[in-house]
Amino acid sequence: xxxxxxxxxxxxxxxxxxxxxxxxxxxxxxxxxxxxxxxxxxxxxxxxxxxxxxxxxxxxxxxxxxxxxxxxxxxxxxxxxxxxxxxxxxxxxxxxxxxxxxxxxxxxxxxxxxxxxxxxxxxxxxxxxxxxxxxxxxxxxxxxxxxxxxxxxxxxxxxxxxxxxxxxxxxxxxxxxxxxxxxxxxxxxxxxxxxxxxxxxxxxxxxxxxxxxxxxxxxxxxxxxxxxxxxxxxxxxxxxxxxxxxxxxxxxxxxxxxxxxxxxxxxxxxxxxxxxxxxxxxxxxxxxxxxxxxxxxxxxxxxxxxxxxxxxxxxxxxxxxxxxxxxxxxxxxxxxxxxxxxxxxxxxxxxxxxxxxxxxxxxxxxxxxxxxxxxxxxxxxxxxxxxxxxxxxxxxxxxxxxxxxxxxxxxxxxxxxxxxxxxxxxxxxxxxxxxxxxxxxxxxxxxxxxxxxxxxxxxxxxxxxxxxxxxxxxxxxxxxxxxxxxx
Numbered sequence: 362x363x364x365x366x367x368x369x370x371x372x373x374x375x376x377x378x379x380x381x382x383x384x385x386x387x388x389x390x391x392x393x394x395x396x397x398x399x400x401x402x403x404x405x406x407x408x409x410x411x412x413x414x415x416x417x418x419x420x421x422x423x424x425x426x427x428x429x430x431x432x433x434x435x436x437x438x439x440x441x442x443x444x445x446x447x448x449x450x451x452x453x454x455x456x457x458x459x460x461x462x463x464x465x466x467x468x469x470x471x472x473x474x475x476x477x478x479x480x481x482x483x484x485x486x487x488x489x490x491x492x493x494x495x496x497x498x499x500x501x502x503x504x505x506x507x508x509x510x511x512x513x514x515x516x517x518x519x520x521x522x523x524x525x526x527x528x529x530x531x532x533x534x535x536x537x538x539x540x541x542x543x544x545x546x547x548x549x550x551x552x553x554x555x556x557x558x559x560x561x562x563x564x565x566x567x568x569x570x571x572x573x574x575x576x577x578x579x580x581x582x583x584x585x586x587x588x589x590x591x592x593x594x595x596x597x598x599x600x601x602x603x604x605x606x607x608x609x610x611x612x613x614x615x616x617x618x619x620x621x622x623x624x625x626x627x628x629x630x631x632x633x634x635x636x637x638x639x640x641x642x643x644x645x646x647x648x649x650x651x652x653x654x655x656x657x658x659x660x661x662x663x664x665x666x667x668x669x670x671x672x673x674x675x676x677x678x679x680x681x682x683x684x685x686x687x688x689x690x691x692x693x694x695x696x697x698x699x700x701x702x703x704x705x706x707x708x709x710x711x712x713x714x715x716x717x718x719x720x721x722x723x724x725x726x727x728x729x730x731x732x733x734x735x736x737x738x739x740x741x742x743x744x745x746x747x748x749x750x751x752x753x754x755x756x757x758x759x760x761x762x763x764x765x766x767x768x769x770x771x772x773x774x775x776x777x778x779x780x781x782x783x784x785x786x787x788x789x790x791x792x793x794x795x796x797x798x799x800x801x802x803x804x805x806x807x808x809x810x811x812x813x814x815x816x817x818x819x820x821x822x823x824x825x826x827x828x829x830x831x832x833x834x835x836x837x838x839x840x841x842x843x844x845x846x847x848x
Contacts, residue, residue: 362409372432372459373460388487436547454482488524498535511622546612551667625640629790712759734746784822
């Protein structure tokens with residue numbers, strides 16, 4: 362394990378030059394202190410977990426100190442926001458401190474969010490507040506534990522720095538890790554500003570560093586785009602299967618690697634609601650839960666437009682045509698497993714759709730229903746869960762189909778069924794009210810609840826003694842929390 366001064370930097374994106382990013386130093390927070398750290402994320406950098414408790418750790422990730430080898434840069438990009446194109450965005454409160462490579466040969470971006478103003482801050486103050494930093498940290502690590510592709514979060518650093526939003530809050534920084542923070546919006550920026558040389562340089566950078574296997578294909582850029590399509594199809598399939606709502610699927614928030622990042626007003630479903638809108642600024646529901654699948658395709662089409670200098674329109678259209686079939690295959694595979702099925706039948710999609718429709722009209726807790734479905738043999742489980750549904754006749758009809766389907770699936774013991782289902786059906790998810798409870802305690806100076814919740818969420822499928830309160834349905838007030846893009 363390494364100490365903080367033993368990290369090895371290789372700042373590949375910074376070497377692209379000033380056309381791609383601007384050198385900016387972090388603005389230090391007042392009285393930085395550790396709120397929470399992820400041992401699993403620290404391990405990606407080969408860091409000794411003990412260093413999180415040192416003062417230099419808070420100083421480094423609170424903007425007071427900097428490695429000599431770091432090259433902090435604010436990245437420039439553009440993007441479609443709620444369907445409208447914004448010509449220039451960029452890291453308005455984030456900095457790419459540099460790229461660290463670990464002993465396994467992996468490169469990880471160290472991206473500090475809340476580090477102060479940059480040339481791309483527009484009217485913002487460049488700061489993040491404690492509540493949004495905690496939410497991003499918890500979401501990043503929780504999604505990873507669920508098996509959903511995501512950026513990671515190493516730590517949250519709190520402070521006494523005042524920051525004004527709707528009220529005065531305290532500033533914080535979250536250190537994010539990813540193999541790249543390049544977005545769809547990077548390609549859009551150079552395409553719409555008509556800078557073909559820089560766009561070609563960016564494309565070569567992404568191809569060589571992140572999709573080198575595509576070099577072996579007859580059309581490397583097309584092969585890369587197909588891979589991006591598939592990765593996004595799989596990521597969004599997992600969002601839908603686990604009831605995750607991103608909330609702000611602008612093209613500047615879409616990763617070129619097909620990972621979840623830029624967490625804002627996200628939420629997991631409590632009661633199943635296909636029309637759920639987690640962002641109270643999304644008045645028309647563009648980014649509602651059910652719209653995430655078509656919006657994913659819309660965003661990939663926007664990226665395709667920016668790639669027309671390298672790939673023919675016909676080839677791009679053909680690649681885009683792979684998105685929905687790939688999405689459906691990934692989604693149905695995961696939903697079969699969540700229902701305890703090990704084989705495939707043509708009618709499985711209808712079985713899933715009927716269940717979700719019944720849930721929609723009954724206020725059924727999405728996560729707990731699927732978890733408890735595996736607790737007992739199918740006949741006993743559906744009998745116990747029946748009273749959660751308003752349409753009893755409809756549920757009874759579905760239950761008969763489900764029991765028959767399980768019987769056809771194979772000969773296995775209930776213990777095998779339970780083990781298999783519990784391996785994909787979490788008991789613990791990051792519900793908004795749990796995050797809010799942790800945030801409220803942290804804002805009063807008590808970080809124990811954030812750390813406890815983080816620890817629980819790193820083992821979402823494993824029943825944890827003494828943690829029953831994290832596996833309950835939310836109280837009524839916890840189902841109606843409004844989350845905004847404000848940080």
